Amino acid sequence: MAAVALSSQSCRRISLLLLVISLALAVAAGLYHGFFTRPTRPKVVFYEPSELSDPAKQHSGTCTAPALDSLAGIIRTLWEPLVLPITAPEFVTAGGKVKKLPPPEKLVQREPLGTRLLILDLDNRDFTDEGGVFATDVPSWDTLSMQSAGFLSHYLYASIHGYSYKFLRVPKYKDRAPHWSKVIFTKEMLKEYDVVITLDYDVMFPNAHVPIEWLLNYWQIGPDTLVAMAQDPDREPNYDVRRKVNVNTGFIISRAGNLTQRLFQDWAECPSEKRYKGCAQWKDKIFHEQSGFSSFVRYDFLDGFSVDTHPNYIKTLPCDEANGSPKVASWGCSGQLVRHYWGDKHLTNEIFASNVMGAFTPLLVQNAYRKPGIVVDYRDKVLDGAQVLDHA
Structure with missing residues (x-):
């Protein structure tokens, strides 16, 4: 049961992060829409509230995107x-x-x-x-x-x-x-x-x-x-x-x-x-x-x-x-x-x-540049031809 709950929690975090990034990029693109072609609209699927509260769906371990009718939450x-x-x-x-x-x-x-x-x-x-x-x-x-x-x-x-x-x-x-x-x-x-x-x-x-x-x-x-x-x-x-x-x-x-x-x-x-x-x-x-x-x-x-x-x-x-x-x-x-x-x-x-961007900007910075594994710092290295070397 602990493994299932952990999996479900990870899925929710991944889904939420994907939604944040998608919405933020969409708004950011909108701010400069003169340089972009209009994207194709995705198909919108709405779920019944009973489906959203179904414990079997919540703890199934399957990653699904949040339903749009829960957007306010x-x-x-x-x-x-x-x-x-x-x-x-x-x-x-x-x-x-x-x-x-x-x-x-x-x-x-x-x-x-x-x-x-x-x-x-x-x-x-x-x-x-x-x-x-x-x-x-x-x-x-x-x-x-x-x-x-x-x-x-x-x-x-x-x-x-x-x-x-x-x-x-x-x-x-x-x-x-x-x-x-x-x-x-x-x-x-x-x-x-x-x-x-x-x-x-x-x-x-x-x-x-x-x-x-x-x-x-x-x-x-x-x-x-x-x-x-x-x-x-x-x-x-x-x-x-x-x-x-x-x-x-x-x-x-x-x-x-x-x-x-x-x-x-x-x-x-x-x-x-x-x-x-x-x-x-x-x-x-x-x-x-x-x-x-x-x-x-x-x-x-x-x-x-x-x-x-x-x-x-x-x-x-x-x-x-x-x-x-x-x-x-x-x-x-x-x-x-x-x-x-x-x-x-x-x-x-x-x-x-x-x-919109007032909230998304700090969230994006926090997730992209304040967590380990994304930003790799090579500034203490030395470049020599085609090689990246440690300092002597």
């Missing part, structure tokens, strides 16, 4: 050594900024949320053109659209940290811009999950190893917080009806609860003017649901509360940390922790590649 295994602990005192961002948590007694999230946290994408577009996530032909790296790169980066991030992930293909409103569907479906998901992170496709996590729980601790988004959003750049046209800077709804952190349900209910009904007279103008006028929240909801929610009287209920995150990107750093929005590429949406592909 494989991703989490690969990134696990790199993931920042949720109570780590500090870390350095991709841009070199040092971020520190509050003292231990002020931390709001000490345990992982796991599948109780949802990373949520939603859209009403088809995405069936070449490079789209719903195209008939599965996209290759060199055809991947910027929207698909964004969505895939969100799935990758959820897999790294063991979160739930959903993509909702939503209907359109008859009387308002499709952007408003974000509000009602976030509200619905909050009935199933403790925390929902709602994202636009062009919102990216530049530090993919940093979990949401760490960010909750850093921004002090505790159980009493209903919703948190980043401030927009402090410049035209990003002002509400009171000339206060808007919040941006491309990245929304929401915590479940009855009060949150009430807030989202009022927000979704804002254009109907049941509570907020004048909100109907944002049915189709930019910035739609963002303007409705910024100009009305945050000043009057839960029967008279406001962002000023109850700042813990609605958290406004710094633009420099949770909005924008390095290209608009001069606007005070460099996206240190969360980036929103509203000005350079095509860069989603680049950041997605960076997320």
Whole structure:
């Protein structure tokens, strides 16, 4: 039995290593796809969960490649050594900024949320053109659209940290811009999950190893917080009806609860003017649901509360940390922790590649150049004609 178990363990290690190398080389080739011809797509075979958990198959001693429908688990295994602990005192961002948590007694999230946290994408577009996530032909790296790169980066991030992930293909409103569907479906998901992170496709996590729980601790988004959003750049046209800077709804952190349900209910009904007279103008006028929240909801929610009287209920995150990107750093929005590429949406592909290679590169170096038997050092030898000699 010991021999069989050892054989099975070796097979799993070999399979995992082969998968790492294959995926890393595929991504690396994609980064320089102008110099390569497009490879032939392999045939994809999916296995039933019962097959994957069959002890007879696990301990048969036969080496088989991991099934693709277990990819989320494989991703989490690969990134696990790199993931920042949720109570780590500090870390350095991709841009070199040092971020520190509050003292231990002020931390709001000490345990992982796991599948109780949802990373949520939603859209009403088809995405069936070449490079789209719903195209008939599965996209290759060199055809991947910027929207698909964004969505895939969100799935990758959820897999790294063991979160739930959903993509909702939503209907359109008859009387308002499709952007408003974000509000009602976030509200619905909050009935199933403790925390929902709602994202636009062009919102990216530049530090993919940093979990949401760490960010909750850093921004002090505790159980009493209903919703948190980043401030927009402090410049035209990003002002509400009171000339206060808007919040941006491309990245929304929401915590479940009855009060949150009430807030989202009022927000979704804002254009109907049941509570907020004048909100109907944002049915189709930019910035739609963002303007409705910024100009009305945050000043009057839960029967008279406001962002000023109850700042813990609605958290406004710094633009420099949770909005924008390095290209608009001069606007005070460099996206240190969360980036929103509203000005350079095509860069989603680049950041997605960076997320992937950020984990594969150290793994490849560790396996190729830090283990005995692969690297052979002849630098203490002497070359003489056709001979390799020891020093005299």
